[in-house]
Structure formats: C-alpha cells, structure tokens
Amino acid sequence: MNKRFSSLKEIQKEISESKLSLPQLVDYYLSKIDEQKNLNAILEVYSDEAKSKALEIQAKIDAKSAGKLAGMVIAIKDNIVYKDHASSASSKILSGFKSLFSSTVVERLLAEDAIIIARTNCDEFAMGASNENSAFGSVLNALDHSRVPGGSSGGSAVAVQSDMCLLSLGSDTGGSIRQPAAFTGIYGLYPTYGTISRWGLIAFASSFDQIGPFTSSVSDMQLIMEVISGADEHDATMYAHKAYQYHSESSQKPLKIAYIKDCLQHPGLDADIKLQTEQFINELKSKGHIVEGIDFPYLDQMVPCYQVLTTAEASSNLSRFSGLTYGYRSPNATDLESTFKKSRTEGFGPEVKRRIMLGTFVLSSDFYDAYYTKAQKVRQLIRQKTLDIFKNFDVIVTPTTSTVAFKIGEKSSDPIAMYLADLFTVQANLAGIPGLSIPYGSHSENKMPIGMQLMGKPFAEGVLLDLARSFE
Numbered sequence: 001m002n003k004r005f006s007s008l009k010e011i012q013k014e015i016s017e018s019k020l021s022l023p024q025l026v027d028y029y030l031s032k033i034d035e036q037k038n039l040n041a042i043l044e045v046y047s048d049e050a051k052s053k054a055l056e057i058q059a060k061i062d063a064k065s066a067g068k069l070a071g072m073v074i075a076i077k078d079n080i081v082y083k084d085h086a087s088s089a090s091s092k093i094l095s096g097f098k099s100l101f102s103s104t105v106v107e108r109l110l111a112e113d114a115i116i117i118a119r120t121n122c123d124e125f126a127m128g129a130s131n132e133n134s135a136f137g138s139v140l141n142a143l144d145h146s147r148v149p150g151g152s153s154g155g156s157a158v159a160v161q162s163d164m165c166l167l168s169l170g171s172d173t174g175g176s177i178r179q180p181a182a183f184t185g186i187y188g189l190y191p192t193y194g195t196i197s198r199w200g201l202i203a204f205a206s207s208f209d210q211i212g213p214f215t216s217s218v219s220d221m222q223l224i225m226e227v228i229s230g231a232d233e234h235d236a237t238m239y240a241h242k243a244y245q246y247h248s249e250s251s252q253k254p255l256k257i258a259y260i261k262d263c264l265q266h267p268g269l270d271a272d273i274k275l276q277t278e279q280f281i282n283e284l285k286s287k288g289h290i291v292e293g294i295d296f297p298y299l300d301q302m303v304p305c306y307q308v309l310t311t312a313e314a315s316s317n318l319s320r321f322s323g324l325t326y327g328y329r330s331p332n333a334t335d336l337e338s339t340f341k342k343s344r345t346e347g348f349g350p351e352v353k354r355r356i357m358l359g360t361f362v363l364s365s366d367f368y369d370a371y372y373t374k375a376q377k378v379r380q381l382i383r384q385k386t387l388d389i390f391k392n393f394d395v396i397v398t399p400t401t402s403t404v405a406f407k408i409g410e411k412s413s414d415p416i417a418m419y420l421a422d423l424f425t426v427q428a429n430l431a432g433i434p435g436l437s438i439p440y441g442s443h444s445e446n447k448m449p450i451g452m453q454l455m456g457k458p459f460a461e462g463v464l465l466d467l468a469r470s471f472e
Contacts, residue, residue, distance in 0.1 A: 001028050004163050007217040011071040011166070015061060022058040022071060022115075026050050029073050029117055033164045039140045041149075041158035042118045043078055044086060050117045057113045067113035069227060072220075074109060075118045075159040075168040079126055079202040080211060082106050082116065089202045090134040091124045093347030094327045103200020104235070105169060105211050105228045112227050117165055120155030124349045125318065126171055126204045128152045129179060129421035132412050133351040140408075141184060143448060147405040150180030150421075153214070157184045160214045167215050167224060171201055173208045174306050175400075175425025178437035180214075182400035182451025185439045187215045187468065190425075191225065192458045193432035195244055199234035205313035206237070208306075208429045218469040222246040225461065246462050254288045255467065258393040261293040263424055268402045272443050276450050277399050280440055284397070287470060291397075294389060298382050303419055305382065306426040308362050308375035314352075315359030321347065354415065379430050386431040390457040395467060398424045400437040400451035428455050436464045438471060 001024050005011050014020035030050070033042055050073070060066035076082065079089040081099035083106075088094040102110075109116065123133040131139040131154025139154040141147040142162040149158045153170025157180035160168050170177045172190040181188025189212045196211045203209060211228070215221045225246045231238055259281055264274055284291050323329040323343025330342035348356070362371035389396060402423055411417045428435030437451040454464045 001025075005166060007219050008069070008072050008166065008223060009219060015071055022054040022061065023051065025071070026054040026073060026115060026117070029163075029165055032162065033118065036142070036162050036164065038145070039142055039158055039162060040137050041121055041139050041155040041162065042075070042164065043088075043090070043121050043136055043155070045118045046085070046116060050115050053115045057115065060113060067111065068223070069109060069112040069114040072114045072167060072224075073117050073165045074114050075120050075156060075165040076106065076116055077122050077153055077156045077168070077170045078119045079122060079171055080105065080169055081200040081202065082119070085119070087119070087202065088135070089125045090122045090136055091348065091352070092135045092328055093321045093343070097327050099200075101200065104197035104232045106200065108228050118159070120153075120159050120168060122155055122170070123152035123176075124352050125202070125314070126152040126173055126176055126209075127314070127351050127355055129175070129418050130406070130408075130411065131155065131180075132408065133349055135349060138408055141405050143185070144405070144446070146407055147448065148183065148408055150183035150405060152176040154180050157181055157186065157188070157214050160184070160186050160216060167213055167220055169211055169213055171204075171209055171211050172429070173204050173310060174429050175422040177212045177214065178400050178425050178435055178451070178453060179421060181437040182439075182449065183405035185442075185449030187218065187221055187439065188437045189213055189221055189225070189461070190428050190435040191229065191461060192434045193429075194237055194239045195229045195241075195459070197232035197235040197238060199232055203317040205310035206317065207313060208310055218465050218472055222465055244459060244461070246465055254290060255394040255463070256392065257284055257289050257291045257395045257397055258294045258389055259291065259397045260296045260299070262296050262299045263398045266299065266402065266423070268420060268423065269399065270403045270443075272445065273399050273402065273404070273450055276441050277397075277452065280452050281397065283471075292393075294393075296385065296389075298378070298385060299423075301378055302382060302426045302430060303423060305375045305378040306422065306430060307358070307419060308371050309379060311355045311359035312363050312372050313359070314355050315363060318348075318352070318356055323347065351415075382427065383431040386427060386433065387457070394456065394460070394463055396455040398453045398455070400424060400453040404443045404446065404448035404450060424453060433458055434461045434464060436461070436468060438468045440471065
C-alpha cells in the first residue's frame with residue numbers, strides 16, 4: 001500500500017470494500033514515521049500498541065460493532081496526557097514522567113475506536129511560534145527542511161503534513177494550532193473556549209488554552225470535533241452543553257463577512273500574502289457573500305496584552321514543577337532551597353524561564369495594577385469590540401500569519417519578532433471565539449503554503465467549517 005488518504009471516509013470506504021485492512025493502514029503510517037525521522041516531528045511511536053489495536057478494531061469492523069472513528073489513526077501533542085504513557089510537554093523538567101490518567105479527549109477518541117499512534121514534538125510547555133524551543137530539538141517543515149513548521153504544535157502539524165497519521169491533536173494558546181496549520185498547508189482549528197475539556201492538558205495559560213485538531217479535510221474536522229467536544233465534570237471552565245453542532249444549517253445562504261482593514265495595511269504583512277488575501281476576499285464575493293472592510297483599532301495592543309496575561313498564568317501554572325514530587329530533580333541539589341533553584345534552572349529551557357520571570361514580574365505587588373490589572377481590562381475591551389462586530393457580521397477574515405514559514409534560526413535571537421508571529425491569531429484566544437486556518441494557495445517566490453483565518457461568534461464552528469468546505 002502506498003496511498004495517501006485525506007479523509008476517514010476514504011479509509012472506511014476502502015476497508016468496507018476489502019481493499020484495505022486496519023493493520024495494513026497502521027503499518028503504512030508506521031513506515032511513513034520511520035522514513036521521516038529526520039523531521040523530528042515524533043517523540044515516541046506506539047508501534048506494538050497501535051498494531052494490537054488495529055487487529056482488535058478490525059475485528060469490530062468485521063462484526064459491525066466499531067465506533068465512528070474506526071480507521072482513524074491519530075498523533076497527540078506531548079502536552080496531552082495518556083495513561084501509562086510518557087508526557088513531557090517537550091521539557092527536560094518532566095523527564096521520566098508517566099501519566100496516571102488519560103485526558104478527556106484521549107478517552108473520547110479511544111471510546112470511538114480511534115488509534116493513537118504517537119506523541120508529537122512541540123515547543124516546551126507550548127511556549128513558542130516555531131517549534132525551536134523543544135528540549136528534543138527543532139521540528140523541520142516537510143516542504144522545506146530549512147524552515148520552521150510553526151509552533152507550538154509544530155510536530156502535530158508536520159505529522160499530518162507528511163502523512164505520518166490521518167489527523168493530530170494540538171493545543172492553541174495564542175495561535176499554536178492555526179499558525180502551524182498555515183505554515184504546513186493543512187486545516188487547524190482553535191475551538192470556542194470552554195467547548196473542549198482541558199482535563200489532562202498540561203497547562204500553559206488556563207484562560208486561553210484549548211485542544212484542537214489538525215486535518216487534511218473539513219469532514220474529518222467536523223467529525224473529530226463532534227467526538228471530543230461537550231461538557232466534562234473534570235473541567236469547571238466548560239460550557240454546560242452536552243454536545244455541539246459542527247455542521248451549519250445555513251450553508252446555502254450568503255454570509256455577511258468582515259475583513260479587518262488594519263491587518264491588510266499592517267507594515268509587517270508580506271506583500272504576497274496581502275495579494276492572496278485580497279484574492280480570497282474577491283472569491284468570497286464571487287460566491288455570493290457580502291464582504292465589507294472594518295476597522296479594529298486594537299491590533300497593536302493584542303500581542304502585548306496576550307503576553308502579559310499568558311506569562312502571568314504560566315508563572316502560576318508552572319510553579320508546581322519543583323523537582324520534589326515527579327520529573328527532573330537536579331543531582332547537584334543539597335537542600336530544599338537548592339532543589340527548587342537548581343531543578344528549575346536546569347529543567348526549564350530559556351524561553352520558558354523568560355516567560356516565568358516576566359509573569360512573576362507582572363504579578364508582583366509593585367506592578368500588578370500597572371500590568372496585570374490593566375491587561376485584563378484591555379482583554380475585556382478586545383473581547384467586547386470583537387463580539388460587537390458579530391452583531392452585524394457572521395465571520396471575520398484575516399490572513400492567518402503575516403509571513404510564510406520562516407527559516408530556522410531567523411527569529412530565535414529576537415523574542416519580540418517571534419511573539420509578533422501571533423499578530424493575527426491572538427484575537428480569537430483573547431475573545432474566546434473559534435478561529436479556523438484553511439490552506440489557500442502558496443507564496444509566488446518560495447512556494448510555501450499560505451493560510452486564511454476565519455473567526456466566528458462563540459459556537460459558530462459549523463458556519464466556519466461550511467465556509468471552509470466551499471474552498472476545499
């Protein structure tokens with residue numbers, strides 16, 4: 001077998017016609033992982049487990065008792081825990097740690113007979129926009145090995161991009177699914193905050209983090225979201241709905257779509273991406289949608305606001321990694337204080353330490369009101385302004401990123417330039433609304449993929465996915 005599948009429907013059709021078996025499919029993906037080790041997308045492969053599951057689920061398929069995800073082979077980001085499996089958030093400080101329980105999303109996938117084949121590399125504790133901050137080394141973009149895949153979920157994006165699995169899960173705090181999706185030419189979704197359980201997601205910034213999927217097709221995105229979304233007693237920040245609808249009833253009617261003029265006029269936007277965005281807007285009009293330009297005056301305030309709040313939450317969340325109870329403990333420690341200091345100093349990488357220190361600073365009593373309190377007010381302003389737009393429009397369109405995938409090392413010495421990679425994506429996280437990156441063409445010079453971002457009102461993923469399907 002040497003065929004790339006773009007959707008579960010294709011796989012299930014071939015299995016039902018006896019042209020393919022699940023063990024053959026798993027062997028195919030294992031061979032693709034083995035062939036492309038140099039990309040460094042995968043940290044651990046569950047070979048024996050995946051083969052055993054394939055036999056078990058094939059028997060269920062034959063007996064017509066299989067779950068709706070039978071035939072789906074998935075990789076999960078290294079910050080989503082899986083019982084009795086290592087989870088390190090790609091950090092030295094969690095070396096040797098195995099989870100005692102599975103995250104809610106993993107339990108829901110397994111209950112519907114998905115096969116988890118591997119865990120993927122990511123920026124340490126999901127802090128980064130390039131996947132250069134992992135304790136296990138950089139992930140390479142499969143289309144150009146000299147370029148980054150985006151971050152922090154770069155390994156998950158490359159696993160789908162390079163056909164190591166059908167689908168993968170990542171997490172998105174400020175663009176960590178959508179930006180890698182744009183850089184690798186696939187679909188990536190940040191769901192409405194509070195619709196996917198964070199139980200079992202190693203926390204970075206709890207009021208921003210959401211788990212979401214990378215796929216090659218819209219239909220797989222709709223299916224996986226129906227399985228993993230819905231209320232969970234373990235996560236008190238979730239909406240109480242049991243499940244959500246990821247197919248829109250209004251797919252035939254024209255939508256009112258806004259594009260943010262400030263994004264297209266931003267000096268940091270690549271000229272080619274600007275042209276493609278204008279072409280995308282014209283194509284939306286040609287499909288019968290009403291498209292208008294709008295002003296959004298807080299574009300330059302979003303990344304600073306995001307950085308203040310997420311670093312503050314990271315400082316709090318990462319205080320639990322002390323070297324005392326699990327994970328890395330410094331061999332050079334001599335007493336309680338040196339255990340804390342040396343374990344954290346040696347266990348965390350430079351970017352994580354930078355953000356912890358910044359977060360501790362903005363939470364300190366002298367600066368709390370000047371930074372943290374003010375940033376919370378700015379966040380509320382951004383959220384309200386964004387929700388006001390949806391009083392008149394169904395969808396907001398922006399480029400997903402201001403550039404295509406940049407060269408490895410190009411921005412690593414300049415944290416500010418790296419943080420601005422999230423320029424267009426942080427709005428969805430600050431406002432708690434869904435954001436979807438869809439592949440749309442490639443750069444005229446370097447041929448790297450370009451992504452368009454669709455944002456909708458809370459719970460409007462169905463509208464975004466149906467609009468994306470019209471471009472598929």
